[in-house]
Amino acid sequence: MKMIFSRLPIFNLLHFLAPASSTFFYPTVQSSLLEHILVDTHGAHASDFIDAITPCTNYVSGSQTLGRITSAQWIRVAFHDFVTADVAAGTGGLDASIGFETLRGENSGSAMNDSLGFFRPRVNSKIATADFIALSVVMSVGNCGGPQIPLRGGRVDAIAAGASGVPAADSSLEETLGFFGGAGFNKVDSIGLTACGHTMGNVHHKGFPTVVGAETVSANNTGGGVHFDSTVATFDSLVVHEYLNGTGNRGGPLVTSFNVSSRSDLRLYESDNNATMAGLATHSNVFFDTCVDLFQRMLNTVPTGVVLSDVIKPMPVKPINATLDFDNDGNLIFTGYIRVSSMSYIISDQIAYSHQTLAPGTSAAPQSLTLTTSLNEQGLHLSPESETGSSIFGSTTFFPFNTQISKPEAFTSFTVSGPGISSQSFPVQSGAFVVPSLTTVTATNITTATIRFSVATRQGSGGYVSRMMKRDGAKAPNISIQAPVAQEGTLGPKIEAFNNVAVAGVGQKAGYDVWEGSVIVYDWTLGPLSISVLDGKGAEVDVAMVN
Numbered sequence: 001m002k003m004i005f006s007r008l009p010i011f012n013l014l015h016f017l018a019p020a021s022s023t024f025f026y027p028t029v030q031s032s033l034l035e036h037i038l039v040d041t042h043g044a045h046a047s048d049f050i051d052a053i054t055p056c057t058n059y060v061s062g063s064q065t066l067g068r069i070t071s072a073q074w075i076r077v078a079f080h081d082f083v084t085a086d087v088a089a090g091t092g093g094l095d096a097s098i099g100f101e102t103l104r105g106e107n108s109g110s111a112m113n114d115s116l117g118f119f120r121p122r123v124n125s126k127i128a129t130a131d132f133i134a135l136s137v138v139m140s141v142g143n144c145g146g147p148q149i150p151l152r153g154g155r156v157d158a159i160a161a162g163a164s165g166v167p168a169a170d171s172s173l174e175e176t177l178g179f180f181g182g183a184g185f186n187k188v189d190s191i192g193l194t195a196c197g198h199t200m201g202n203v204h205h206k207g208f209p210t211v212v213g214a215e216t217v218s219a220n221n222t223g224g225g226v227h228f229d230s231t232v233a234t235f236d237s238l239v240v241h242e243y244l245n246g247t248g249n250r251g252g253p254l255v256t257s258f259n260v261s262s263r264s265d266l267r268l269y270e271s272d273n274n275a276t277m278a279g280l281a282t283h284s285n286v287f288f289d290t291c292v293d294l295f296q297r298m299l300n301t302v303p304t305g306v307v308l309s310d311v312i313k314p315m316p317v318k319p320i321n322a323t324l325d326f327d328n329d330g331n332l333i334f335t336g337y338i339r340v341s342s343m344s345y346i347i348s349d350q351i352a353y354s355h356q357t358l359a360p361g362t363s364a365a366p367q368s369l370t371l372t373t374s375l376n377e378q379g380l381h382l383s384p385e386s387e388t389g390s391s392i393f394g395s396t397t398f399f400p401f402n403t404q405i406s407k408p409e410a411f412t413s414f415t416v417s418g419p420g421i422s423s424q425s426f427p428v429q430s431g432a433f434v435v436p437s438l439t440t441v442t443a444t445n446i447t448t449a450t451i452r453f454s455v456a457t458r459q460g461s462g463g464y465v466s467r468m469m470k471r472d473g474a475k476a477p478n479i480s481i482q483a484p485v486a487q488e489g490t491l492g493p494k495i496e497a498f499n500n501v502a503v504a505g506v507g508q509k510a511g512y513d514v515w516e517g518s519v520i521v522y523d524w525t526l527g528p529l530s531i532s533v534l535d536g537k538g539a540e541v542d543v544a545m546v547n
């Protein structure tokens with residue numbers, strides 16, 4: 001359990017964790033958060049998610065001498081979660097049910113709880129554990145030498161264990177193909193998916209003694225890991241070449257095991273006389289394109305009724321932490337950053353990503369931007385921060401902004417323009433918002449959080465926040481708070497909703513009524529909490545993610 005808290009500083013009781021963050025997310029909260037993890041990998045304002053797989057040989061859940069690597073574990077977890085799908089019945093697939101299934105023999109090894117333990121303090125009401133499983137595969141492949149797999153969000157976590165049926169090293173070919181078939185993968189697909197999966201990582205003596213022998217255990221490989229190919233932490237086609245040529249690791253332990261019954265990869269790969277493997281070896285593009293296609297199908301196999309989002313594309317111009325707030329003098333202000341990306345990365349042509357550039361011939365970010373609001377066409381001149389970021393998609397530059405809003409009822413959008421970028425407008429609603437500077441999360445102890453929030457509702461803005469509760473003689477907003485909390489039997493959190501949270505009016509600022517409330521969350525798993533202001537139909541008017 002220790003690793004769960006490893007990203008936090010030393011824990012103090014009553015420690016003030018962080019102020020609240022953003023309210024306006026573009027294009028959606030979920031898409032904005034996923035895009036952030038994908039694109040903001042290095043430098044300023046980076047997400048720390050990628051650190052777990054940097055370098056790609058890193059093991060984030062324990063000693064580096066165990067012979068385990070996180071990037072490969074993430075890929076294996078996705079396969080085990082997915083392959084028990086029954087696509088005919090519309091059940092199972094990428095739904096994080098794997099978290100409830102770690103004690104099954106077919107899920108032996110530390111990968112499942114290592115990975116879910118890493119995702120646990122990140123899971124929130126907008127990004128389920130199952131989305132983190134998908135994201136982690138995209139990150140491992142894309143950042144460890146492989147192609148960019150299009151990512152969609154919107155997966156829904158199972159609330160209990162699902163069906164069994166993961167192929168094992170000693171499964172017969174028929175049984176193995178039966179499991180894959182249930183998940184919608186035919187023989188050619190199964191060979192391809194397995195070769196794509198078995199280009200990274202190890203088979204370990206600890207966990208799989210009937211596949212690899214005890215002689216593999218040494219002082220700097222205490223788990224006895226044996227690589228599938230000679231580039232254990234690179235997503236490449238080498239496993240296919242080494243298998244066909246009998247060179248290097250010759251396809252890995254599931255081909256070469258001393259124990260004939262444990263040679264599941266050999267049985268699978270030669271089940272069509274090596275034709276599929278030979279096809280994958282013709283050109284590295286064939287291997288990459290096949291893997292992108294099959295991994296995408298694996299990640300997008302979800303239960304009937306789950307609707308996935310559009311592909312998350314890197315945004316050339318992205319408002320970050322854009323929010324309304326009050327300054328110390330009680331004025332209404334609009335603050336945040338505009339992130340501009342160079343997007344020089346060429347994305348595989350068969351993939352749904354478009355190759356986005358700022359403008360033809362432009363590779364660097366502009367030195368200035370102009371931000372105009374629907375109120376003020378004169379424009380706010382923005383200069384970049386000295387900090388920049390970078391990722392496989394190119395570099396990013398951050399332009400902070402902070403502008404006073406005098407007529408909020410007329411503030412309905414803002415437009416960003418600058419040399420070399422096509423101007424873009426983003427909608428805004430100013431009817432009601434969570435006030436970031438007056439919202440805090442305090443941890444009483446390691447699993448208990450107290451959220452004290454403030455919400456502002458514009459006087460006379462009933463059109464935005466309708467059917468509000470009458471309280472204190474004024475119309476109080478309808479607040480829902482969603483918190484990731486522990487559940488029995490899995491490290492994957494569930495989301496606890498606090499609806500109709502009581503609020504009290506505490507005064508007025510800049511033409512807004514200000515309301516306060518608080519909620520105590522028990523069994524908190526440390527992930528971001530969402531505070532939503534709802535309209536009369538229960539739709540979110542504003543959301544703040546805080547932790």
Ligand code: HEM
Nearest residue numbers: 072075076079109167168169193194197201202203204264
């Ligand atoms: C015939 C089907 C398969 C069988 C029998 C099988 C079996 C195994 C076994 C026994 C291990 C060793 C685990 C450990 O020692 O911790 C392993 C590792 C792995 N498998 Fe598979 N596998 C199959 C298909 C797949 C597929 C389709 C994928 C991905 C799409 C995949 C991804 C991985 C990865 C990445 C590892 C390395 C994990 C690590 O280094 O911790 N496998 N597999």
Ligand SMILES: *[C@@H]1O[C@H](CO)[C@@H](O)[C@H](O)[C@H]1NC(C)=O
Nearest residue numbers: 019020021022045320321337
């Ligand atoms: C946005 O807010 C979050 C939460 O406060 C913070 O972690 C992040 O660094 C902020 N992003 C930027 C670009 O300032």
Ligand SMILES: *[C@@H]1O[C@H](CO)[C@@H](O)[C@H](O)[C@H]1NC(C)=O
Nearest residue numbers: 170209210211259260261262
């Ligand atoms: C070979 O694998 C089979 C199936 O897992 C197992 O029953 C048997 O004990 C193994 N043999 C050795 C020598 O490890």
Ligand SMILES: *[C@@H]1O[C@H](CO)[C@@H](O)[C@H](O)[C@H]1NC(C)=O
Nearest residue numbers: 064065217218219220221222
């Ligand atoms: C592991 O240890 C062996 C012997 O102690 C040494 O020869 C080898 O270079 C080490 N390998 C790594 C990767 O540190």
Ligand SMILES: *[C@@H]1O[C@H](CO)[C@@H](O)[C@H](O)[C@H]1NC(C)=O
Nearest residue numbers: 240241242244245247278281
């Ligand atoms: C086998 O190795 C030879 C020589 O290194 C190489 O030219 C050939 O491309 C390899 N074949 C496959 C299928 O990897």
Ligand SMILES: *[C@@H]1O[C@H](CO)[C@@H](O)[C@H](O)[C@H]1NC(C)=O
Nearest residue numbers: 243244245246269270273274
């Ligand atoms: C498939 O290729 C492997 C590795 O080169 C070889 O050992 C095996 O005999 C081949 N099987 C068939 C049926 O061609």
Ligand SMILES: *[C@@H]1O[C@H](CO)[C@@H](O)[C@H](O)[C@H]1NC(C)=O
Nearest residue numbers: 444445446447448449522523
């Ligand atoms: C944290 O505090 C809450 C409320 O006082 C209590 O119910 C809970 O048992 C405590 N948990 C731990 C881990 O100390």
Ligand SMILES: *[C@@H]1O[C@H](CO)[C@@H](O)[C@H](O)[C@H]1NC(C)=O
Nearest residue numbers: 099102103113488489490491
């Ligand atoms: C994984 O974690 C869950 C939840 O804490 C626990 O019930 C399960 O026993 C763990 N599995 C393994 C293999 O340790």
Ligand SMILES: *[C@@H]1O[C@H](CO)[C@@H](O)[C@H](O)[C@H]1NC(C)=O
Nearest residue numbers: 467468469478480499534538
């Ligand atoms: C507040 O929102 C909840 C959904 O969280 C809804 O069930 C309830 O009817 C709303 N209350 C009012 C007074 O609009």
